[in-house]
Amino acid sequence: xxxxxxxxxxxxxxxxxxxxxxxxxxxxxxxxxxxxxxxxxxxxxxxxxxxxxxxxxxxxxxxxxxxxxxxxxxxxxxxxxxxxxxxxxxxxxxxxxxxxxxxxxxxxxxxxxxxxxxxxxxxxxxxxxxxxxxxxxxxxxxxxxxxxxxxxxxxxxxxxxxxxxxxxxxxxxxxxxxxxxxxxxxxxxxxxxxxxxxxxxxxxxxxxxxxxxxxxxxxxxxxxxxxxxxxxxxxxxxxxxxxxxxxxxxxxxxxxxxxxxxxxxxxxxxxxxxxxxxxxxxxxxxxxxxxxxxxxxxxxxxxxxxxxxxx
Amino acid sequence: xxxxxxxxxxxxxxxxxxxxxxxxxxxxxxxxxxxxxxxxxxxxxxxxxxxxxxxxxxxxxxxxxxxxxxxxxxxxxxxxxxxxxxxxxxxxxxxxxxxxxxxxxxxxxxxxxxxxxxxxxxxxxxxxxxxxxxxxxxxxxxxxxxxxxxxxxxxxxxxxxxxxxxxxxxxxxxxxxxxxxxxxxxxxxxxxxxxxxxxxxxxxxxxxxxxxxxxxxxxxxxxxxxxxxxxxxxxxxxxxxxxxxxxxxxxxxxxxxx
Numbered sequence: 001x002x003x004x005x006x007x008x009x010x011x012x013x014x015x016x017x018x019x020x021x022x023x024x025x026x027x028x029x030x031x032x033x034x035x036x037x038x039x040x041x042x043x044x045x046x047x048x049x050x051x052x053x054x055x056x057x058x059x060x061x062x063x064x065x066x067x068x069x070x071x072x073x074x075x076x077x078x079x080x081x082x083x084x085x086x087x088x089x090x091x092x093x094x095x096x097x098x099x100x101x102x103x104x105x106x107x108x109x110x111x112x113x114x115x116x117x118x119x120x121x122x123x124x125x126x127x128x129x130x131x132x133x134x135x136x137x138x139x140x141x142x143x144x145x146x147x148x149x150x151x152x153x154x155x156x157x158x159x160x161x162x163x164x165x166x167x168x169x170x171x172x173x174x175x176x177x178x179x180x181x182x183x184x185x186x187x188x189x190x191x192x193x194x195x196x197x198x199x200x201x202x203x204x205x206x207x208x209x210x211x212x213x214x215x216x217x218x219x220x221x222x223x224x225x226x227x228x229x230x231x232x233x234x235x236x237x238x239x240x241x242x243x244x245x246x247x248x249x250x251x252x253x254x255x256x257x258x259x260x261x262x263x264x265x266x267x268x269x270x271x272x273x274x275x276x277x278x279x280x281x282x283x284x285x286x287x288x289x290x291x292x293x294x295x296x297x298x299x300x301x302x303x304x305x306x307x308x309x310x311x
Numbered sequence: 312x313x314x315x316x317x318x319x320x321x322x323x324x325x326x327x328x329x330x331x332x333x334x335x336x337x338x339x340x341x342x343x344x345x346x347x348x349x350x351x352x353x354x355x356x357x358x359x360x361x362x363x364x365x366x367x368x369x370x371x372x373x374x375x376x377x378x379x380x381x382x383x384x385x386x387x388x389x390x391x392x393x394x395x396x397x398x399x400x401x402x403x404x405x406x407x408x409x410x411x412x413x414x415x416x417x418x419x420x421x422x423x424x425x426x427x428x429x430x431x432x433x434x435x436x437x438x439x440x441x442x443x444x445x446x447x448x449x450x451x452x453x454x455x456x457x458x459x460x461x462x463x464x465x466x467x468x469x470x471x472x473x474x475x476x477x478x479x480x481x482x483x484x485x486x487x488x489x490x491x492x493x494x495x496x497x498x499x500x501x502x503x504x505x506x507x508x509x510x511x512x513x514x515x516x517x518x519x520x521x522x523x524x525x526x527x528x529x530x531x532x533x534x535x536x537x538x539x540x541x542x543x544x545x546x547x548x549x550x551x552x553x554x555x556x557x558x559x560x561x562x563x564x565x566x567x568x569x
């Protein structure tokens with residue numbers, strides 16, 4: 001019975017993060033499974049809630065009193081986070097490699113953070129960890145109201161499936177309240193011609209496909225964008241157009257942007273801060289401080305040249 | 312026990328419902344590249360039927376139970392990157408087929424493997440219709456989420472979809488579809504009725520809705536024409552249904568090439 005009471009109280013706490021839970025000594029295992037289940041259900045609607053509870057479960061110590069109190073503190077913390085994202089001591093381990101080790105950083109609301117580093121530094125893994133798509137140690141906390149729009153680098157899809165761009169975008173309707181005007185306006189915004197929306201997505205060019213992915217992300221009305229090499233395979237005018245689009249969204253709608261890029265000139269121009277991983281130490285700071293020849297040589301193990309386009 | 316012969320008006324509902332369910336489920340199976348795993352999954356029905364007969368319970372119940380756990384196994388394997396799903400599925404399900412074959416013999420075995428003779432109990436009819444409704448309803452209501460998951464499971468995750476849960480429900484829907492077709496196609500051939508119409512539709516269709524429609528129509532034609540042909544020749548239904556579906560698939564290849 002104690003377990004049920006605690007579970008109910010915790011459920012309440014998860015809805016109203018500042019509720020107080022009184023408990024004596026409930027069944028730890030049962031409580032963990034309850035939290036996991038409730039996280040699964042809530043994640044259906046609120047991805048960030050699931051993340052919060054996942055950490056709660058992994059971070060629980062032995063004493064149950066502490067666990068419950070800590071849980072409430074964490075849930076309350078999720079609600080009142082000042083930054084959009086706080087990452088503390090994040091490590092990702094695969095069987096015999098550890099691409100990320102003890103990474104800590106935070107991203108303020110409306111900020112723009114570039115993630116750079118050589119191939120294999122763990123940039124994509126970092127993104128997958130902070131959206132909860134890969135197991136990790138440490139803490140990832142999103143603001144409670146975070147709505148993430150993610151543009152991945154790699155897709156799980158075969159190129160020859162008969163799904164049109166419009167089919168793909170229309171799936172958003174079951175996830176977010178949308179009208180057909182929203183869809184056509186977004187298509188115009190990212191620059192996909194109407195004709196291209198009716199053919200299978202496999203026939204789109206690389207650049208059009210990237211635009212389609214960003215259109216899909218934008219239709220979710222996000223306040224955070226995670227862009228994993230957004231402009232890979234896009235022609236030069238297209239690159240500029242997409243980069244300008246993101247910069248404009250960030251400026252006008254206060255979006256928080258995290259992006260991975262190999263184009264250091266783009267990083268220099270658009271990033272407020274740069275997170276440089278893959279070297280012996282992790283560096284974070286404004287582009288002027290991070291994008292120095294010495295620091296880049298240390299990280300990439302070779303000289304790196306880039307051109308700054310000042311307009 | 313009341314029985315119904317094939318091709319009476321009442322018994323026609325079941326093949327129609329089964330074909331619709333197979334066509335719809337198959338589209339996503341083909342698009343998510345689980346053609347082989349799906350086909351092998353149907354084999355676990357055989358030991359399920361064998362165990363049920365040995366225990367004296369309804370064979371269909373045995374098949375459904377085994378299929379449920381078969382789908383659970385595929386799901387669990389997909390969840391961890393350490394083991395290659397295809398390998399384990401191939402081994403486990405082929406062994407299941409062998410064990411099932413040990414438990415049955417002769418006429419019964421042929422029927423369980425390739426689809427049955429002309430009597431259908433009311434219980435089977437009701438189960439088939441109910442299961443078909445569940446399958447069709449699941450695909451039609453979840454198709455948008457399934458598409459997003461197909462494109463990128465990471466994007467699906469950030470869009471608020473519980474990817475693991477949806478994946479589990481899809482696999483169980485797939486195994487339910489196999490269960491409801493066992494009577495007509497048997498443990499060896501039911502996978503083919505799910506895969507071939509969808510593969511045909513993938514060749515011909517240019518959008519998601521047209522793919523779903525084409526797959527359903529092909530499954531329907533194959534089922535009805537195959538059943539009629541088998542009835543006419545007094546043979547088992549499964550081989551005729553699958554051969555018809557295969558012929559349509561070959562025609563679609565010719566059409567596509569043009």
